[in-house]
Amino acid sequence: MGVVERSLNVSGQATVSDGGKWGTRVGAPLEEVRSRLLAIAARLEPQLDEHAQPLVAESRRVLQEQTCRIAVIGQIKAGKSSFVNAFTHRPELLPTDINPWTSVVTILHFRNDRPPPEHAAVFQLFSRDEWQRLAEGGGRLRELTERLVPGFEPELLRAQLEVMRQRAERRLGPQLHELLGQTHRYKKITPELLDDYVSAGTYLESGPAPARRQYSDITRTAELYFSGGPFAYPVTVIDTPGTNDPFLVRDEITRRSLEKSDIYVFVISALQPLAASDVSLLRILNGLHKDRIVVFVNRVDQLPNPLAEAKAVRANVKSRLEREFPALDIPVVLGSAWWGNLSLVSENRDVARVLPASSVAYLREYGLPASIEVGPSHSLSVEQRSRLAAALYASSGIPAVAASITELLSGGTSAVLLRQLTACFLELARSTEAAAKMELQSLMGLRESRRVELGALGERLRQERQSLANIDEPIRKIQHSFALIERQLAEIVRNDTERLKSDLINAVEGFAEAECQAMLGSIRNRDHDGQWRCDLTPLREGLELHYVDSFRHTEAQIIEIERVLYPQLRTIIEAILPGYDVEVTDDYATHPNPYPSVTPLTDTVVLDLDVPWWKLWFAARPDPRQRAADLKRLIRSDFLPVVDEMVREAQAQFAARITRMLQQAHAVSTGMLSTFQRRKAQLLAEHEAYSKLDHSQDLERFEKEQQEKADRCAARQAAAAALADELGKLLNFCQSALSLEGRNA
Numbered sequence: 001m002g003v004v005e006r007s008l009n010v011s012g013q014a015t016v017s018d019g020g021k022w023g024t025r026v027g028a029p030l031e032e033v034r035s036r037l038l039a040i041a042a043r044l045e046p047q048l049d050e051h052a053q054p055l056v057a058e059s060r061r062v063l064q065e066q067t068c069r070i071a072v073i074g075q076i077k078a079g080k081s082s083f084v085n086a087f088t089h090r091p092e093l094l095p096t097d098i099n100p101w102t103s104v105v106t107i108l109h110f111r112n113d114r115p116p117p118e119h120a121a122v123f124q125l126f127s128r129d130e131w132q133r134l135a136e137g138g139g140r141l142r143e144l145t146e147r148l149v150p151g152f153e154p155e156l157l158r159a160q161l162e163v164m165r166q167r168a169e170r171r172l173g174p175q176l177h178e179l180l181g182q183t184h185r186y187k188k189i190t191p192e193l194l195d196d197y198v199s200a201g202t203y204l205e206s207g208p209a210p211a212r213r214q215y216s217d218i219t220r221t222a223e224l225y226f227s228g229g230p231f232a233y234p235v236t237v238i239d240t241p242g243t244n245d246p247f248l249v250r251d252e253i254t255r256r257s258l259e260k261s262d263i264y265v266f267v268i269s270a271l272q273p274l275a276a277s278d279v280s281l282l283r284i285l286n287g288l289h290k291d292r293i294v295v296f297v298n299r300v301d302q303l304p305n306p307l308a309e310a311k312a313v314r315a316n317v318k319s320r321l322e323r324e325f326p327a328l329d330i331p332v333v334l335g336s337a338w339w340g341n342l343s344l345v346s347e348n349r350d351v352a353r354v355l356p357a358s359s360v361a362y363l364r365e366y367g368l369p370a371s372i373e374v375g376p377s378h379s380l381s382v383e384q385r386s387r388l389a390a391a392l393y394a395s396s397g398i399p400a401v402a403a404s405i406t407e408l409l410s411g412g413t414s415a416v417l418l419r420q421l422t423a424c425f426l427e428l429a430r431s432t433e434a435a436a437k438m439e440l441q442s443l444m445g446l447r448e449s450r451r452v453e454l455g456a457l458g459e460r461l462r463q464e465r466q467s468l469a470n471i472d473e474p475i476r477k478i479q480h481s482f483a484l485i486e487r488q489l490a491e492i493v494r495n496d497t498e499r500l501k502s503d504l505i506n507a508v509e510g511f512a513e514a515e516c517q518a519m520l521g522s523i524r525n526r527d528h529d530g531q532w533r534c535d536l537t538p539l540r541e542g543l544e545l546h547y548v549d550s551f552r553h554t555e556a557q558i559i560e561i562e563r564v565l566y567p568q569l570r571t572i573i574e575a576i577l578p579g580y581d582v583e584v585t586d587d588y589a590t591h592p593n594p595y596p597s598v599t600p601l602t603d604t605v606v607l608d609l610d611v612p613w614w615k616l617w618f619a620a621r622p623d624p625r626q627r628a629a630d631l632k633r634l635i636r637s638d639f640l641p642v643v644d645e646m647v648r649e650a651q652a653q654f655a656a657r658i659t660r661m662l663q664q665a666h667a668v669s670t671g672m673l674s675t676f677q678r679r680k681a682q683l684l685a686e687h688e689a690y691s692k693l694d695h696s697q698d699l700e701r702f703e704k705e706q707q708e709k710a711d712r713c714a715a716r717q718a719a720a721a722a723l724a725d726e727l728g729k730l731l732n733f734c735q736s737a738l739s740l741e742g743r744n745a
Contacts, residue, residue: 025230025231025232025402026230026231026232026233026235026402026405026406026409027068027231027232027233027235027405027406027409028232028233028406029406029410029737030232030233030409030410030414030415030418031232031233031234032232032733032737033418033422033730033733033734033737034063034066034233034418035113036730037059037063037418037421037422037425037730038060038063038064040425040723040726040727040730041056041059041060041063041425042060043719043723044056044425044428044429044723045057045060047429047432047716047719047720047723048428048432049432049435051666052428052432055424055428055663055664056425056428059421059424059425062417062421063421064113066233066234066414066417067109067111067233067234067235067236068233068234068235068236068262068263068405068409068414069236069238069260069261069262069263070235070236070237070238070261070262070263070264070265070405071238071240071261071263071264071265072084072087072237072238072239072240072264072265072267073240073264073265073266073267073281074266074267074268074278074281075268075269075275075277075278076241077269078267078268078269078298078299079267079269079298079299079337079338080239080240080267081094081095081239082094082298082337082338082340082341083265083267083296083298083337083340084108084237084239085337085340085341086337086340086341086343086344086396086398087230087237087265087340087398087401087402088108088110088226088229088230088237089229089230089344090226090229091340091341091342091344091345092341092345093108093189094106094194094239095191095194095195095199104197104198104216104219104220104221104222104241105220105221105222105238105239105240105241106198106221106222106224106238106239107221107222107223107224107236107237107238107239108224108226108236108237108238108239109223109224109225109226109236110226110227110228110229110231110234110235110236110237111227111234112227112228112229112231112232112234113234114227115227116225116226116227117225118187119185119186119187119225120186120187120188120189120224120225120226121185121186121188121189121193121222121223121224121225122183122184122185122186122222122223122225123183123184123185123186123197123215123219123221123222123223124183124219124220124221124223125179125180125181125182125183125184125215125218125219125220126180126181126218126219126220127180127181128177128180128181130220167217168217168218171213171214171215171217172213172214172215172218176218179215179218180218184197184215189224194222195214196213196214196215196216197214197215197216197219197222198216198219198222199214199216230402233409233414238261261290262292262409262412262413262414263292263293263294263405263408263409263412264285264290264292264293264294265293265294265296265401265405266278266281266282266293266294266295266296267296267298267337268295268296268297268298268317269297269298269299270297270298270299270300270302270303270309270310270313270334271299271302271303273297273313273316273317274295274316274317274320274321279320279324282321282324282325283324286325286328291328292408292412293328293330294330294331294333294401294404294405294408295317295321295330295331295332295333296333296335296397296401297310297313297314297317297332297333297334297335297397298335298336298337298397299336299337299338300313300334300335300336300362300397301336301338301339301356301358301359301362302336303358304358305358305361306358306359306361306362307358307361307362307365310334310362311334313334314332314334317332318332331400331404333397333400333401333404334397335395335396335397335398335400335401336395336396336397337396337398339359339363339392339393339395339396340392340393340396340397340398342354342355342392343388343389343390343391343392343393343396344389344393346385346388346389346392347382347385347386347389350379350380350385351388351392352374352378352379352380352385352388353378353379355374360374362395363388363391363392363395364391365395366391366394366395367387367390367391367394368387368388368391369387372384372387372388374388410737415734418734419731419734419735422727422730422731422734423731424664425723425727426724426727426728426731427664429720429721429723429724429727430720430724432716432720433717433720433721433724436713436714436716436717436720437717439713440710440713440714440717443706443709443710443713444710482565482662482665482666485561485564485565486658486662488561489558489561489658490658492554492557492558492561493554493558493651493654493655493658496550496553496554496557497554497647497650497651497654499550500546500547500550500551500554500647500650501643501644501647503546503550504543504546504547504643504646504647505640505643507539507542507543507546508539508543508635508636508639508640508643509636511538511539511542511635512631512632512635512636513632515534515631515632515635516628516629516631516632519624519627519628519631520624520628523624523627524624534631534634534635539635539639543639543642543643543646544598547596547598547646547650548596548598550650551596551650551653552596554650554654555654558654558657558658558661562661565661565665596649596650596653597649597653598646600642600645600646600649
């Protein structure tokens, strides 16, 4: 089977357009909302009171930094890098040779809303401490390799790590330790650059040092920056090392990259669909509560008869996923990254010659006309190449993966955030419109009073000042109510997290005591076979269950208080403008809530070490009481810090939610109150000015000043009304285009 050769210009675009027949760009509905919100925020901010401007400024920063992180995962040789090349419309970017090349996490940033950064490639090398931990093994590496690699032997891992260390020294010489911790930046991406920092080559490589220095053994991350591409919404694509790799370090590096991604594209081979190691990695994702997954069945082109066999492969994969993960709805897409890459270069290259007959029948199902003959002896016209390119791209599965990702994005945390910001901006615009209307009505009343005797004007000023003064007390009570709510929220979080910490500590202590008693009983009954190994699964499951239940209980109390808070905003507006119908959205508390982070529970601890370690530990403590005391100490020292970290995580999540909720409430209410206070100050100044008027000379100037103020208020009211109308329509668009009733974020 032919292979498209690599190009030196890997930082350039694909040879085809990113739109048109190649499909809608990924995340287009979200990007429409994000870009419109950014434009609206820039127009809204100047209309707001100074109390609300920081909230809008921070919201603009959040919008500008939004990105969707897509991790591409799977076994080695499943075609992950080929998929990344086709998915990003850069068919010759990442090397795809037969050796497992991706020994580091390669991160590709795509943003169309700003110029690319000065440096196109940034490589972060391991620090001395990180390198030492990696070279010594253990920890998460040991946990993952024991879980994923059948028959794992620690001696094999240590041997491979020693080979890795020797290779790094041979490649880099005495400067190895000076390089650790460095960051290398380049303005242009080339194949040679990627080979130097990312391509691992053969892990048992021997022989003389290469002519050019290679840093892949000590490179922690490779970040590449692009503009353009098939992405509407800002996207970061993460190409991970493969699992089920004979070089076990790559398993660990893959495991490290899983936690912080939003969506996962799981690439498997149609020749070996959903092997045991694939299911193991999916179980890890499920354990981390990562359910936004697309399975891409690659290498359909390599099936003996793709047209006859592909659907059966997909049905088998789908059935297996439903059995293993009945609570998840995981899209399964058939395709070929090779076809996808051919499609992106086929208009300028005659790729028809490398397509086998078995592929052609499949392509016919995706729009390749029967009149176009494909094979080694056929040369195609420009128009025929274009038709072949479209069929190759459609059959590759890349459009279906892109559509699945767009759907997941439209029902995820990004969609929830955009919906919240739209609603928040709408309330700010409405309250600004109401405040401007109040001020304008006051000014217009004073203008009318100029037509009556000056005494009537003075009386009007006095009456309006008195009217505003009369609502000082209810406003003060409302502000006091807000302060009470804030204190109540802080007290709930403090009390609940203290109780949570106490309960989690008791769970650790209870488990430690029970485990010690079980070990002592085993020793008394002589059924321990000279060893003991602590099974931590029940402890981890118990801690997680109690943590999540407690988190949801506290969250429910916060939501109940939020539902009281927003009616208070209606009270404020009604107090200032009786009868003025201003809606205040109170559905902030109804959006899907993320699963509480349980990351600390996934960390490997001393007690997770392998069987030989436990044998040594058991043999070194012949006294049963010493064994029990030491085991209890190990459990406590391992898991009490985990408890502390879980409690800190809960406190941070609650604090972030409360802060944002109060910011939104204060931005609306304080803006109204600020307008009220400003108007009081204006009236006082106008009353004083009135008392000093030279009736024959200053009245005209006074009226002119009032007219200028009225014009400014009218302009502010009109701008706020227009923004409110636009935001209302955008909110309706969010509700229809972004699926907020789908899976919880």
